[in-house]
Amino acid sequence: MSERISVTELNSRVKDLFGRTPGLSDIWVVGEISNYKLYSSGHSYFVIKDATSEIRAVMFRSAMGRIDFRPGDSMKVEAYGHLDLYVERGSYQFIVESMRRSGTGDLYLQYEALKKKLEAEGLFSSERKRRLPVYPRTIGVVTSRTGAVIHDIITTTGRLFPVDILLAPAQVQGEGAAASIVKGIELLNRVGVDVIIVGRGGGSLEDLWAFNEEPVVRAIVASKVPVISSVGHETDFTLADFAADVRAPTPTGAAQLAVRDKAEIYRQLNDMDLRLNKALTSVLERMRYRFEALDSKLSPRKALEMVEMQGYRLDELTSRAAMCVREKVSRMHTRFASVEKRPEPALKAEILRMKSVCGTMFGRVDPAMAKVIERVKASEGRISARLDALSPYSVLDRGYSFVTDTDGNAVTSVKGLEAGSVVTIRMRDGKAETKVVNKEEFE
Amino acid sequence: MSDIGNEIQNMGFEESMKVLEGLVKKLESGSLDLDESLKVYEDAVAIREHCRKILDESERKVQTIMETAMGEKREDFSVQD
Numbered sequence: 461m462s463e464r465i466s467v468t469e470l471n472s473r474v475k476d477l478f479g480r481t482p483g484l485s486d487i488w489v490v491g492e493i494s495n496y497k498l499y500s501s502g503h504s505y506f507v508i509k510d511a512t513s514e515i516r517a518v519m520f521r522s523a524m525g526r527i528d529f530r531p532g533d534s535m536k537v538e539a540y541g542h543l544d545l546y547v548e549r550g551s552y553q554f555i556v557e558s559m560r561r562s563g564t565g566d567l568y569l570q571y572e573a574l575k576k577k578l579e580a581e582g583l584f585s586s587e588r589k590r591r592l593p594v595y596p597r598t599i600g601v602v603t604s605r606t607g608a609v610i611h612d613i614i615t616t617t618g619r620l621f622p623v624d625i626l627l628a629p630a631q632v633q634g635e636g637a638a639a640s641i642v643k644g645i646e647l648l649n650r651v652g653v654d655v656i657i658v659g660r661g662g663g664s665l666e667d668l669w670a671f672n673e674e675p676v677v678r679a680i681v682a683s684k685v686p687v688i689s690s691v692g693h694e695t696d697f698t699l700a701d702f703a704a705d706v707r708a709p710t711p712t713g714a715a716q717l718a719v720r721d722k723a724e725i726y727r728q729l730n731d732m733d734l735r736l737n738k739a740l741t742s743v744l745e746r747m748r749y750r751f752e753a754l755d756s757k758l759s760p761r762k763a764l765e766m767v768e769m770q771g772y773r774l775d776e777l778t779s780r781a782a783m784c785v786r787e788k789v790s791r792m793h794t795r796f797a798s799v800e801k802r803p804e805p806a807l808k809a810e811i812l813r814m815k816s817v818c819g820t821m822f823g824r825v826d827p828a829m830a831k832v833i834e835r836v837k838a839s840e841g842r843i844s845a846r847l848d849a850l851s852p853y854s855v856l857d858r859g860y861s862f863v864t865d866t867d868g869n870a871v872t873s874v875k876g877l878e879a880g881s882v883v884t885i886r887m888r889d890g891k892a893e894t895k896v897v898n899k900e901e902f903e
Numbered sequence: 904m905s906d907i908g909n910e911i912q913n914m915g916f917e918e919s920m921k922v923l924e925g926l927v928k929k930l931e932s933g934s935l936d937l938d939e940s941l942k943v944y945e946d947a948v949a950i951r952e953h954c955r956k957i958l959d960e961s962e963r964k965v966q967t968i969m970e971t972a973m974g975e976k977r978e979d980f981s982v983q984d
Binding site for chain 1: 924
Protein backbone atom coordinates (compact mmCIF):
# COMPACT_ATOMS: atom_id res chain seq x y z
CA MET A 461 0.00 0.00 0.00
CA SER A 462 1.60 3.18 -1.18
CA GLU A 463 1.94 6.17 1.16
CA ARG A 464 0.11 9.40 0.39
CA ILE A 465 2.25 12.38 1.50
CA SER A 466 2.36 16.11 0.97
CA VAL A 467 4.98 17.90 -1.14
CA THR A 468 6.30 19.48 1.98
CA GLU A 469 6.65 16.08 3.63
CA LEU A 470 8.50 14.74 0.58
CA ASN A 471 10.93 17.65 0.45
CA SER A 472 11.48 17.37 4.17
CA ARG A 473 12.33 13.70 3.80
CA VAL A 474 14.86 14.47 1.04
CA LYS A 475 16.36 17.19 3.20
CA ASP A 476 16.67 14.69 6.01
CA LEU A 477 18.20 12.15 3.65
CA PHE A 478 20.85 14.67 2.53
CA GLY A 479 21.80 15.22 6.10
CA ARG A 480 22.20 11.54 6.90
CA THR A 481 23.97 10.46 3.74
CA PRO A 482 27.74 10.27 4.06
CA GLY A 483 29.53 11.93 1.14
CA LEU A 484 27.07 14.82 0.89
CA SER A 485 28.54 16.72 3.81
CA ASP A 486 32.08 17.41 5.01
CA ILE A 487 33.30 17.58 1.41
CA TRP A 488 35.44 19.88 -0.77
CA VAL A 489 33.87 20.69 -4.14
CA VAL A 490 36.26 21.80 -6.85
CA GLY A 491 35.07 24.14 -9.58
CA GLU A 492 34.85 27.63 -10.98
CA ILE A 493 32.64 30.42 -9.69
CA SER A 494 30.07 32.03 -11.95
CA ASN A 495 27.03 34.27 -11.47
CA TYR A 496 28.56 35.54 -8.25
CA LYS A 497 26.29 37.91 -6.31
CA LEU A 498 27.02 39.48 -2.94
CA TYR A 499 23.89 40.77 -1.19
CA SER A 500 23.78 43.64 1.22
CA SER A 501 22.86 41.12 3.91
CA GLY A 502 26.42 39.85 3.60
CA HIS A 503 25.39 36.47 2.15
CA SER A 504 26.62 35.57 -1.30
CA TYR A 505 24.94 33.42 -3.92
CA PHE A 506 26.73 31.87 -6.86
CA VAL A 507 27.13 28.85 -9.08
CA ILE A 508 30.02 26.42 -8.90
CA LYS A 509 30.63 24.68 -12.17
CA ASP A 510 33.06 22.53 -14.01
CA ALA A 511 33.26 21.62 -17.68
CA THR A 512 30.09 19.56 -17.67
CA SER A 513 27.99 20.39 -14.64
CA GLU A 514 26.99 23.08 -12.19
CA ILE A 515 25.44 23.47 -8.75
CA ARG A 516 23.91 26.42 -6.91
CA ALA A 517 25.83 27.53 -3.86
CA VAL A 518 25.25 29.83 -0.88
CA MET A 519 27.80 31.30 1.42
CA PHE A 520 26.39 32.96 4.51
CA ARG A 521 27.86 36.06 6.05
CA SER A 522 29.50 34.22 8.93
CA ALA A 523 31.38 32.01 6.48
CA MET A 524 32.30 34.97 4.29
CA GLY A 525 34.11 36.44 7.26
CA ARG A 526 36.40 33.43 7.40
CA ILE A 527 37.98 33.81 3.95
CA ASP A 528 40.75 36.27 3.11
CA PHE A 529 39.95 36.95 -0.53
CA ARG A 530 37.05 38.32 -2.50
CA PRO A 531 35.41 35.61 -4.61
CA GLY A 532 34.57 36.54 -8.16
CA ASP A 533 33.41 35.09 -11.43
CA SER A 534 35.69 32.57 -13.17
CA MET A 535 37.78 32.18 -10.03
CA LYS A 536 38.86 28.58 -9.49
CA VAL A 537 38.01 27.50 -5.97
CA GLU A 538 37.69 24.60 -3.59
CA ALA A 539 34.54 25.02 -1.53
CA TYR A 540 34.02 23.14 1.72
CA GLY A 541 30.54 22.44 3.04
CA HIS A 542 27.43 20.27 2.75
CA LEU A 543 24.47 19.68 0.47
CA ASP A 544 21.10 21.00 1.60
CA LEU A 545 17.56 21.19 0.30
CA TYR A 546 15.45 24.30 0.27
CA VAL A 547 12.10 22.81 1.20
CA GLU A 548 9.89 25.65 -0.10
CA ARG A 549 11.25 25.33 -3.66
CA GLY A 550 12.36 21.76 -3.70
CA SER A 551 15.74 22.78 -4.98
CA TYR A 552 19.04 21.72 -3.53
CA GLN A 553 22.17 23.79 -3.09
CA PHE A 554 25.65 23.53 -1.70
CA ILE A 555 26.14 25.40 1.57
CA VAL A 556 29.70 26.70 1.54
CA GLU A 557 31.24 26.87 4.99
CA SER A 558 34.72 27.76 3.85
CA MET A 559 36.51 28.30 0.59
CA ARG A 560 40.03 28.57 -0.74
CA ARG A 561 41.40 29.43 -4.15
CA SER A 562 42.40 26.22 -5.84
CA GLY A 563 46.00 25.83 -6.83
CA THR A 564 46.96 28.59 -4.44
CA GLY A 565 46.82 26.52 -1.33
CA ASP A 566 50.53 25.90 -1.60
CA LEU A 567 51.25 29.57 -2.27
CA TYR A 568 49.43 30.60 0.88
CA LEU A 569 51.43 28.18 2.93
CA GLN A 570 54.65 29.46 1.35
CA TYR A 571 53.61 33.06 1.96
CA GLU A 572 52.86 32.44 5.62
CA ALA A 573 56.06 30.46 6.17
CA LEU A 574 58.29 33.05 4.49
CA LYS A 575 56.54 35.90 6.28
CA LYS A 576 57.18 34.23 9.61
CA LYS A 577 60.82 33.61 8.78
CA LEU A 578 61.59 37.15 7.56
CA GLU A 579 59.64 38.70 10.41
CA ALA A 580 61.79 36.71 12.84
CA GLU A 581 64.86 38.14 11.14
CA GLY A 582 63.53 41.60 11.89
CA LEU A 583 63.30 42.62 8.23
CA PHE A 584 59.81 44.07 8.71
CA SER A 585 60.50 45.89 11.98
CA SER A 586 59.57 49.52 12.17
CA GLU A 587 63.04 50.50 13.46
CA ARG A 588 64.42 49.53 10.07
CA LYS A 589 62.19 52.00 8.23
CA ARG A 590 64.05 54.92 6.72
CA ARG A 591 62.68 58.40 6.29
CA LEU A 592 61.87 59.45 2.77
CA PRO A 593 63.80 62.43 1.39
CA VAL A 594 61.83 65.65 1.58
CA TYR A 595 62.93 67.02 -1.79
CA PRO A 596 64.06 64.17 -4.06
CA ARG A 597 65.67 65.19 -7.36
CA THR A 598 65.24 61.87 -9.08
CA ILE A 599 62.69 59.16 -8.39
CA GLY A 600 63.58 55.65 -9.48
CA VAL A 601 60.71 53.38 -10.45
CA VAL A 602 60.83 49.61 -10.82
CA THR A 603 57.75 48.42 -12.68
CA SER A 604 56.46 47.43 -16.07
CA ARG A 605 57.12 49.99 -18.83
CA THR A 606 53.47 49.63 -19.84
CA GLY A 607 50.58 49.88 -17.44
CA ALA A 608 49.02 52.30 -15.07
CA VAL A 609 51.77 52.42 -12.45
CA ILE A 610 54.40 54.41 -14.35
CA HIS A 611 51.68 56.49 -16.00
CA ASP A 612 50.14 57.49 -12.65
CA ILE A 613 53.54 58.25 -11.14
CA ILE A 614 54.58 60.49 -14.06
CA THR A 615 51.31 62.44 -14.12
CA THR A 616 51.04 62.82 -10.35
CA THR A 617 54.61 64.03 -9.86
CA GLY A 618 54.14 66.23 -12.93
CA ARG A 619 51.26 67.93 -11.19
CA LEU A 620 52.87 68.21 -7.75
CA PHE A 621 56.60 68.56 -8.37
CA PRO A 622 58.02 67.50 -11.75
CA VAL A 623 61.16 65.71 -10.58
CA ASP A 624 63.27 63.54 -12.85
CA ILE A 625 62.11 59.97 -13.18
CA LEU A 626 64.30 57.03 -13.97
CA LEU A 627 62.38 53.88 -14.83
CA ALA A 628 64.07 50.51 -14.58
CA PRO A 629 61.58 48.47 -16.62
CA ALA A 630 60.86 45.15 -14.94
CA GLN A 631 58.83 42.11 -15.57
CA VAL A 632 56.25 42.15 -12.79
CA GLN A 633 54.65 38.75 -13.15
CA GLY A 634 55.41 35.26 -14.32
CA GLU A 635 58.63 33.31 -14.54
CA GLY A 636 61.71 35.49 -13.91
CA ALA A 637 59.73 38.45 -12.51
CA ALA A 638 61.42 38.39 -9.10
CA ALA A 639 64.92 38.39 -10.61
CA SER A 640 63.96 41.26 -12.90
CA ILE A 641 62.62 43.35 -10.00
CA VAL A 642 65.75 42.64 -7.93
CA LYS A 643 67.97 43.75 -10.85
CA GLY A 644 65.98 46.98 -11.19
CA ILE A 645 66.34 47.85 -7.49
CA GLU A 646 70.08 47.14 -7.60
CA LEU A 647 70.60 49.12 -10.80
CA LEU A 648 68.82 52.19 -9.43
CA ASN A 649 70.90 51.95 -6.26
CA ARG A 650 74.04 51.93 -8.39
CA VAL A 651 73.20 54.90 -10.60
CA GLY A 652 71.91 56.88 -7.64
CA VAL A 653 68.34 58.02 -7.22
CA ASP A 654 66.79 59.62 -4.13
CA VAL A 655 63.87 57.28 -3.62
CA ILE A 656 62.60 54.13 -5.35
CA ILE A 657 59.00 53.16 -6.03
CA VAL A 658 58.50 49.42 -6.62
CA GLY A 659 55.15 48.13 -7.73
CA ARG A 660 52.54 46.84 -10.09
CA GLY A 661 48.81 47.01 -10.57
CA GLY A 662 46.24 44.71 -9.01
CA GLY A 663 45.78 41.07 -9.85
CA SER A 664 45.38 37.61 -8.42
CA LEU A 665 47.66 36.19 -5.78
CA GLU A 666 49.60 34.44 -8.53
CA ASP A 667 49.93 37.71 -10.46
CA LEU A 668 51.38 39.47 -7.44
CA TRP A 669 53.51 36.53 -6.45
CA ALA A 670 56.89 37.95 -7.44
CA PHE A 671 56.48 40.54 -4.69
CA ASN A 672 56.21 37.73 -2.15
CA GLU A 673 59.48 36.15 -3.13
CA GLU A 674 62.43 36.23 -0.80
CA PRO A 675 64.98 37.79 -3.20
CA VAL A 676 62.68 40.77 -3.82
CA VAL A 677 62.10 41.27 -0.09
CA ARG A 678 65.84 41.09 0.58
CA ALA A 679 66.66 43.48 -2.28
CA ILE A 680 64.26 46.04 -0.78
CA VAL A 681 65.84 45.62 2.64
CA ALA A 682 69.35 45.93 1.17
CA SER A 683 68.53 49.06 -0.84
CA LYS A 684 70.54 52.07 0.32
CA VAL A 685 67.81 54.25 -1.14
CA PRO A 686 64.44 54.36 0.68
CA VAL A 687 61.77 52.26 -1.00
CA ILE A 688 58.06 52.92 -1.43
CA SER A 689 56.00 49.88 -2.37
CA SER A 690 52.80 50.01 -4.32
CA VAL A 691 51.69 46.50 -5.12
CA GLY A 692 48.20 45.56 -6.20
CA HIS A 693 45.12 47.01 -4.60
CA GLU A 694 44.64 48.65 -1.27
CA THR A 695 43.63 45.35 0.31
CA ASP A 696 46.52 43.25 -0.96
CA PHE A 697 49.55 43.03 1.29
CA THR A 698 52.65 41.43 -0.16
CA LEU A 699 55.89 40.73 1.68
CA ALA A 700 57.46 43.51 -0.40
CA ASP A 701 55.00 45.89 1.25
CA PHE A 702 56.10 44.78 4.71
CA ALA A 703 59.76 45.24 3.79
CA ALA A 704 59.37 48.65 2.13
CA ASP A 705 60.03 51.80 4.12
CA VAL A 706 56.57 53.04 3.24
CA ARG A 707 53.65 51.23 1.63
CA ALA A 708 51.42 53.19 -0.71
CA PRO A 709 47.88 52.01 -1.41
CA THR A 710 48.09 53.07 -5.08
CA PRO A 711 50.73 54.33 -7.55
CA THR A 712 49.24 57.83 -7.26
CA GLY A 713 49.58 57.56 -3.50
CA ALA A 714 53.20 56.48 -3.95
CA ALA A 715 53.92 59.59 -6.03
CA GLN A 716 52.25 61.77 -3.39
CA LEU A 717 54.47 60.22 -0.73
CA ALA A 718 57.58 60.72 -2.85
CA VAL A 719 57.26 64.42 -3.62
CA ARG A 720 55.81 67.44 -1.90
CA ASP A 721 53.43 69.87 -3.51
CA LYS A 722 55.47 72.59 -5.21
CA ALA A 723 52.82 75.24 -4.42
CA GLU A 724 53.25 74.49 -0.75
CA ILE A 725 57.03 74.85 -1.02
CA TYR A 726 56.58 78.23 -2.71
CA ARG A 727 54.37 79.23 0.20
CA GLN A 728 57.04 78.09 2.63
CA LEU A 729 59.69 80.12 0.75
CA ASN A 730 57.49 83.21 0.82
CA ASP A 731 56.97 82.73 4.51
CA MET A 732 60.74 82.62 5.06
CA ASP A 733 61.05 85.74 2.95
CA LEU A 734 58.63 87.56 5.24
CA ARG A 735 60.42 86.36 8.34
CA LEU A 736 63.76 87.40 6.87
CA ASN A 737 62.59 90.93 6.13
CA LYS A 738 60.91 91.27 9.49
CA ALA A 739 64.04 90.13 11.28
CA LEU A 740 66.27 92.53 9.37
CA THR A 741 63.85 95.39 9.95
CA SER A 742 63.92 94.74 13.66
CA VAL A 743 67.74 94.61 13.63
CA LEU A 744 67.78 97.97 11.85
CA GLU A 745 65.23 99.39 14.28
CA ARG A 746 67.36 98.31 17.18
CA MET A 747 70.46 99.85 15.61
CA ARG A 748 68.63 103.10 14.90
CA TYR A 749 67.46 103.26 18.48
CA ARG A 750 71.01 102.81 19.75
CA PHE A 751 72.28 105.40 17.29
CA GLU A 752 69.63 107.89 18.33
CA ALA A 753 70.52 107.38 21.96
CA LEU A 754 74.13 108.25 21.18
CA ASP A 755 73.26 110.99 18.73
CA SER A 756 71.01 112.81 21.14
CA LYS A 757 73.91 113.17 23.53
CA LEU A 758 75.72 115.09 20.80
CA SER A 759 72.84 117.44 19.89
CA PRO A 760 73.12 121.29 20.41
CA ARG A 761 70.13 121.26 22.73
CA LYS A 762 71.86 118.72 24.98
CA ALA A 763 75.03 120.79 24.90
CA LEU A 764 73.09 123.86 26.02
CA GLU A 765 71.54 121.92 28.86
CA MET A 766 74.97 120.88 29.98
CA VAL A 767 76.21 124.50 29.92
CA GLU A 768 73.18 125.53 31.95
CA MET A 769 73.90 122.77 34.43
CA GLN A 770 77.46 124.05 34.77
CA GLY A 771 76.07 127.59 35.26
CA TYR A 772 73.89 126.31 38.04
CA ARG A 773 76.86 124.70 39.77
CA LEU A 774 78.80 127.94 39.33
CA ASP A 775 76.00 129.86 41.08
CA GLU A 776 75.98 127.41 43.90
CA LEU A 777 79.73 127.65 44.36
CA THR A 778 79.53 131.44 44.21
CA SER A 779 76.93 131.62 46.95
CA ARG A 780 78.95 129.24 49.11
CA ALA A 781 81.99 131.42 48.52
CA ALA A 782 80.01 134.52 49.50
CA MET A 783 78.98 132.82 52.72
CA CYS A 784 82.58 132.01 53.49
CA VAL A 785 83.53 135.62 52.90
CA ARG A 786 80.75 136.81 55.19
CA GLU A 787 81.88 134.50 57.96
CA LYS A 788 85.42 135.61 57.54
CA VAL A 789 84.37 139.28 57.68
CA SER A 790 82.40 138.78 60.89
CA ARG A 791 85.35 136.97 62.48
CA MET A 792 87.60 139.86 61.44
CA HIS A 793 85.08 142.27 62.92
CA THR A 794 85.44 140.57 66.30
CA ARG A 795 89.20 140.56 66.07
CA PHE A 796 89.15 144.18 64.96
CA ALA A 797 86.97 145.15 67.94
CA SER A 798 89.32 143.57 70.46
CA VAL A 799 92.37 144.98 68.71
CA GLU A 800 90.88 148.49 68.61
CA LYS A 801 90.52 148.47 72.41
CA ARG A 802 94.29 148.39 72.85
CA PRO A 803 95.59 150.22 69.82
CA GLU A 804 99.28 149.92 69.20
CA PRO A 805 101.11 151.89 66.56
CA ALA A 806 102.03 148.80 64.55
CA LEU A 807 98.45 147.78 64.42
CA LYS A 808 97.06 151.17 63.42
CA ALA A 809 97.98 150.68 59.76
CA GLU A 810 96.67 147.15 59.85
CA ILE A 811 93.38 148.35 61.31
CA LEU A 812 92.98 150.95 58.66
CA ARG A 813 93.69 148.39 55.91
CA MET A 814 91.16 146.03 57.38
CA LYS A 815 88.55 148.72 57.64
CA SER A 816 88.89 149.40 53.96
CA VAL A 817 88.75 145.64 53.17
CA CYS A 818 85.62 145.32 55.27
CA GLY A 819 84.13 148.36 53.60
CA THR A 820 84.48 146.85 50.12
CA MET A 821 83.21 143.50 51.30
CA PHE A 822 80.09 144.92 52.91
CA GLY A 823 79.62 146.99 49.83
CA ARG A 824 79.43 143.75 47.88
CA VAL A 825 77.28 141.85 50.30
CA ASP A 826 74.74 144.59 51.19
CA PRO A 827 72.92 144.90 47.85
CA ALA A 828 72.38 141.16 47.81
CA MET A 829 70.94 141.24 51.29
CA ALA A 830 68.69 144.15 50.38
CA LYS A 831 67.25 142.12 47.55
CA VAL A 832 66.49 139.20 49.85
CA ILE A 833 64.77 141.47 52.33
CA GLU A 834 62.68 143.01 49.62
CA ARG A 835 61.57 139.60 48.42
CA VAL A 836 60.59 138.57 51.91
CA LYS A 837 58.60 141.75 52.39
CA ALA A 838 56.74 141.26 49.15
CA SER A 839 55.73 137.76 50.09
CA GLU A 840 54.70 138.91 53.55
CA GLY A 841 52.28 141.38 51.94
CA ARG A 842 50.75 138.61 49.87
CA ILE A 843 50.38 136.34 52.86
CA SER A 844 48.64 138.94 55.07
CA ALA A 845 46.20 139.73 52.24
CA ARG A 846 45.30 136.06 52.16
CA LEU A 847 44.98 135.95 55.95
CA ASP A 848 42.67 138.95 55.83
CA ALA A 849 40.38 137.19 53.44
CA LEU A 850 40.11 134.31 55.92
CA SER A 851 39.35 136.55 58.94
CA PRO A 852 35.81 136.18 60.35
CA TYR A 853 35.59 139.97 60.54
CA SER A 854 35.58 140.27 56.79
CA VAL A 855 32.45 138.07 56.77
CA LEU A 856 30.70 140.61 59.00
CA ASP A 857 31.02 143.12 56.17
CA ARG A 858 28.74 140.90 54.16
CA GLY A 859 25.93 141.01 56.80
CA TYR A 860 26.76 138.01 58.95
CA SER A 861 27.26 138.25 62.72
CA PHE A 862 28.75 135.91 65.27
CA VAL A 863 27.97 134.94 68.82
CA THR A 864 30.35 134.48 71.73
CA ASP A 865 29.78 133.50 75.34
CA THR A 866 30.84 135.66 78.26
CA ASP A 867 34.37 134.19 78.06
CA GLY A 868 34.64 135.25 74.40
CA ASN A 869 34.40 131.69 72.97
CA ALA A 870 32.42 131.30 69.75
CA VAL A 871 28.97 129.77 70.23
CA THR A 872 28.10 127.58 67.24
CA SER A 873 25.39 125.41 68.77
CA VAL A 874 22.24 125.98 70.83
CA LYS A 875 23.28 123.14 73.01
CA GLY A 876 24.53 124.57 76.29
CA LEU A 877 22.35 127.67 75.93
CA GLU A 878 19.21 128.11 77.92
CA ALA A 879 16.76 130.90 78.69
CA GLY A 880 18.59 133.58 80.57
CA SER A 881 22.08 132.81 79.21
CA VAL A 882 24.04 135.90 78.31
CA VAL A 883 25.80 135.99 74.92
CA THR A 884 27.48 138.68 72.92
CA ILE A 885 26.52 139.26 69.27
CA ARG A 886 29.28 140.76 67.19
CA MET A 887 28.41 142.69 63.99
CA ARG A 888 30.31 144.79 61.42
CA ASP A 889 30.37 147.99 63.42
CA GLY A 890 29.95 146.91 67.08
CA LYS A 891 28.61 144.35 69.53
CA ALA A 892 25.50 143.85 71.70
CA GLU A 893 25.18 141.90 74.91
CA THR A 894 22.03 139.79 74.76
CA LYS A 895 19.96 137.50 76.93
CA VAL A 896 18.49 134.31 75.53
CA VAL A 897 14.70 134.34 75.81
CA ASN A 898 13.90 130.98 74.39
CA LYS A 899 15.73 128.23 72.47
CA GLU A 900 14.68 125.62 69.97
CA GLU A 901 16.82 122.86 68.63
CA PHE A 902 16.38 121.85 64.98
CA GLU A 903 15.77 118.23 64.18
CA MET B 904 78.03 88.24 -3.83
CA SER B 905 79.32 86.93 -0.53
CA ASP B 906 81.72 84.01 -0.11
CA ILE B 907 78.80 81.65 0.38
CA GLY B 908 77.87 82.31 -3.26
CA ASN B 909 79.96 79.55 -4.78
CA GLU B 910 78.89 77.02 -2.21
CA ILE B 911 75.24 77.73 -2.92
CA GLN B 912 75.49 76.63 -6.52
CA ASN B 913 76.53 73.16 -5.37
CA MET B 914 73.77 72.85 -2.77
CA GLY B 915 70.80 70.61 -3.33
CA PHE B 916 67.33 71.87 -2.64
CA GLU B 917 66.90 70.10 0.67
CA GLU B 918 70.22 71.40 1.99
CA SER B 919 69.44 74.89 0.71
CA MET B 920 66.09 74.94 2.49
CA LYS B 921 67.77 73.78 5.69
CA VAL B 922 70.50 76.42 5.46
CA LEU B 923 67.91 79.08 4.66
CA GLU B 924 65.82 78.11 7.67
CA GLY B 925 68.97 78.28 9.82
CA LEU B 926 69.89 81.75 8.56
CA VAL B 927 66.37 83.07 9.12
CA LYS B 928 66.42 81.77 12.70
CA LYS B 929 69.89 83.27 13.24
CA LEU B 930 68.73 86.66 12.04
CA GLU B 931 65.53 86.39 14.09
CA SER B 932 67.52 85.67 17.24
CA GLY B 933 68.71 89.28 17.16
CA SER B 934 72.10 88.32 18.56
CA LEU B 935 74.05 89.71 15.60
CA ASP B 936 75.46 93.17 15.11
CA LEU B 937 74.55 95.23 12.09
CA ASP B 938 77.34 94.04 9.80
CA GLU B 939 76.74 90.40 10.65
CA SER B 940 72.99 90.85 10.23
CA LEU B 941 73.42 92.35 6.80
CA LYS B 942 75.75 89.54 5.80
CA VAL B 943 73.33 86.86 6.99
CA TYR B 944 70.50 88.62 5.20
CA GLU B 945 72.48 88.78 2.00
CA ASP B 946 73.36 85.08 2.19
CA ALA B 947 69.74 84.18 2.93
CA VAL B 948 68.50 86.14 -0.06
CA ALA B 949 71.08 84.41 -2.28
CA ILE B 950 69.97 80.97 -1.07
CA ARG B 951 66.32 81.87 -1.45
CA GLU B 952 67.00 82.85 -5.07
CA HIS B 953 68.82 79.56 -5.54
CA CYS B 954 65.79 77.66 -4.17
CA ARG B 955 63.42 79.62 -6.40
CA LYS B 956 65.59 78.85 -9.40
CA ILE B 957 65.52 75.14 -8.68
CA LEU B 958 61.73 75.24 -8.23
CA ASP B 959 61.22 77.30 -11.37
CA GLU B 960 63.09 74.81 -13.51
CA SER B 961 60.21 72.93 -15.05
CA GLU B 962 62.39 70.84 -17.33
CA ARG B 963 62.15 67.29 -16.17
CA LYS B 964 63.76 64.18 -17.51
CA VAL B 965 61.81 60.97 -17.72
CA GLN B 966 64.06 58.15 -18.86
CA THR B 967 64.36 54.42 -18.77
CA ILE B 968 67.59 52.80 -17.71
CA MET B 969 68.69 49.30 -18.64
CA GLU B 970 71.78 47.22 -18.30
CA THR B 971 73.17 46.02 -21.57
CA ALA B 972 76.37 44.31 -22.58
CA MET B 973 77.65 47.83 -23.34
CA GLY B 974 76.84 49.08 -19.83
CA GLU B 975 73.92 51.16 -18.63
CA LYS B 976 71.76 52.58 -21.36
CA ARG B 977 69.34 55.48 -20.85
CA GLU B 978 66.50 56.41 -23.18
CA ASP B 979 63.89 59.12 -23.01
CA PHE B 980 60.55 57.72 -22.05
CA SER B 981 57.00 58.92 -22.39
CA VAL B 982 53.71 57.21 -21.71
CA GLN B 983 51.05 57.08 -24.37
CA ASP B 984 47.69 58.15 -23.00
